[in-house]
Amino acid sequence: VAIHDEAATFPRTTRMTALVDITLGPTLRRALSAGLLNDASPAALFYDLDAFRDRLGALSRAFPGALHALAVKACPLPGLLRPAIDLGFGLEVASEGELAMAQRLATPVDRVVFDSPAKTRREIEAALSAGHRLNINSLAELARVAEVMERPSPPRPASIGLRINPGIEGASIEATFTGGRGAKFGVALDEDRDAIAKAFATHPWLDGLHVHAGSQGVPLDMLVEAVGRVVELAGDLTARGATIRVVDIGGGLPVRYRPSDRAADFAAYAAALEQRVPSLFSGPWRIVTEFGRAVFAPCGFAASRVEYAQRGVAVIHLGADLFVRPAYRPVDWHHEIEVFDPTGQPKSGPESGWSIAGPLCFSGDFLARDRPLPPIAEGDIVAVRDAGAYTLSMWSKYNSRLSPAVHGFDQRGFELLKPRETVEELLRFWGDPGPVG
Ligand code: LLP
Numbered sequence: 302v303a304i305h306d307e308a309a310t311f312p313r314t315t316r317m318t319a320l321v322d323i324t325l326g327p328t329l330r331r332a333l334s335a336g337l338l339n340d341a342s343p344a345a346l347f348y349d350l351d352a353f354r355d356r357l358g359a360l361s362r363a364f365p366g367a368l369h370a371l372a373v374k375a376c377p378l379p380g381l382l383r384p385a386i387d388l389g390f391g392l393e394v395a396s397e398g399e400l401a402m403a404q405r406l407a408t409p410v411d412r413v414v415f416d417s418p419a420k421t422r423r424e425i426e427a428a429l430s431a432g433h434r435l436n437i438n439s440l441a442e443l444a445r446v447a448e449v450m451e452r453p454s455p456p457r458p459a460s461i462g463l464r465i466n467p468g469i470e471g472a473s474i475e476a477t478f479t480g481g482r483g484a485k486f487g488v489a490l491d492e493d494r495d496a497i498a499k500a501f502a503t504h505p506w507l508d509g510l511h512v513h514a515g516s517q518g519v520p521l522d523m524l525v526e527a528v529g530r531v532v533e534l535a536g537d538l539t540a541r542g543a544t545i546r547v548v549d550i551g552g553g554l555p556v557r558y559r560p561s562d563r564a565a566d567f568a569a570y571a572a573a574l575e576q577r578v579p580s581l582f583s584g585p586w587r588i589v590t591e592f593g594r595a596v597f598a599p600c601g602f603a604a605s606r607v608e609y610a611q612r613g614v615a616v617i618h619l620g621a622d623l624f625v626r627p628a629y630r631p632v633d634w635h636h637e638i639e640v641f642d643p644t645g646q647p648k649s650g651p652e653s654g655w656s657i658a659g660p661l662c663f664s665g666d667f668l669a670r671d672r673p674l675p676p677i678a679e680g681d682i683v684a685v686r687d688a689g690a691y692t693l694s695m696w697s698k699y700n701s702r703l704s705p706a707v708h709g710f711d712q713r714g715f716e717l718l719k720p721r722e723t724v725e726e727l728l729r730f731w732g733d734p735g736p737v738g
Pocket of ligand 1: 372374375393416476477513515516517551552553554591592593594595626691
């Protein structure tokens with residue numbers, strides 16, 4: 302099934318403005334009758350392709366005219382990136398591998414944004430000479446880029462921005478917060494203001510500002526504040542004669558993992574920016590965004606057969622391998638879980654505290670502890686919501702388990718986006734042990 306067959310227009314659907322709410326039951330029943338969960342493939346990841354197209358549409362409409370470079374780190378599946386590129390989206394990449402993905406997908410060069418706090422000279426050279434956009438992360442990296450750009454015949458990248466650390470405070474999740482003091486990301490706005498001004502005064506090829514304050518755990522107000530500080534800086538620099546062609550506002554829009562989470566949609570974020578930072582939309586620059594989580598997370602769910610269920614513990618085939626953060630930092634990270642019988646009917650019955658255990662050989666491998674759930678039995682299906690971002694992309698190879706198949710679905714049926722990893726592929730990762738015997 303071709304996953305994208307309409308032109309670059311977005312059909313109106315019922316999910317248009319609401320945050321995504323996939324109904325799992327019907328999809329699971331179809332998946333089960335299609336044999337997608339079985340002994341040889343006891344777990345899989347599923348993406349709602351209509352929901353994904355709706356997310357892309359919602360993002361486009363919220364920031365008309367912007368370049369939306371989807372964060373490949375959130376979900377590097379070509380089956381989802383390709384249709385987005387066909388619709389005019391770009392990709393944000395942060396490694397040689399992610400860059401190779403963007404290039405293999407024939408992403409137009411000026412729609413690739415290369416970020417990373419650890420760019421090697423080779424990576425800088427490759428990104429600039431390919432004509433991509435690049436965001437410089439530090440003053441030390443600025444010097445490396447200057448070496449390349451100040452040669453007699455320099456490359457002509459689409460733009461070069463400077464990542465600013467806006468120095469905001471108050472994020473709830475330390476590990477994914479990047480906008481505070483002492484962070485490893487960006488040039489500090491308060492401490493390095495003079496160096497920033499000097500950089501723009503000295504290097505005419507420096508034509509953008511970039512900010513990305515964190516991922517999840519950074520409330521909307523803080524995101525807006527971070528962008529506000531950078532837009533103000535853009536105004537200052539422009540007044541001093543710099544030409545700012547790009548303001549890249551990064552990603553970071555939080556999603557609703559818990560029913561009680563407050564989550565804004567793209568339109569609400571854009572409206573908050575319009576209100577508090579109107580000059581973002583009226584400056585002589587193009588807006589670039591780098592959303593990942595808010596595009597991909599709500600469109601995906603994971604499902605696994607229950608292999609064993611006893612004494613309030615259900616052992617399934619996904620754990621700290623696919624859900625690294627929730628398993629290691631359960632206080633910060635949560636997924637809603639639903640249980641179905643082997644035919645895909647929702648389980649019912651008196652709820653009691655169930656722990657959902659992953660398959661890995663360590664005692665902390667749990668996706669949920671003591672969750673109120675209906676009775677669970679061997680052969681049931683556990684579904685994990687909002688699993689579309691930072692799951693497979695953070696896959697952990699511990700215990701050498703095979704990474705699960707990924708299926709896209711819409712009304713027409715299922716499409717295999719990525720087969721389950723094979724034993725051969727797995728063995729090759731570790732160094733080929735040679736033929737049997
Ligand atoms: N731009 C840059 C420069 C980034 O570093 C990131 C994410 C994004 C954009 C996309 O942010 P998003 O819209 O997805 O929030 N679950 C991972 C999250 C790390 C995110 C890193 N950067 C973790 O637990 O480490």
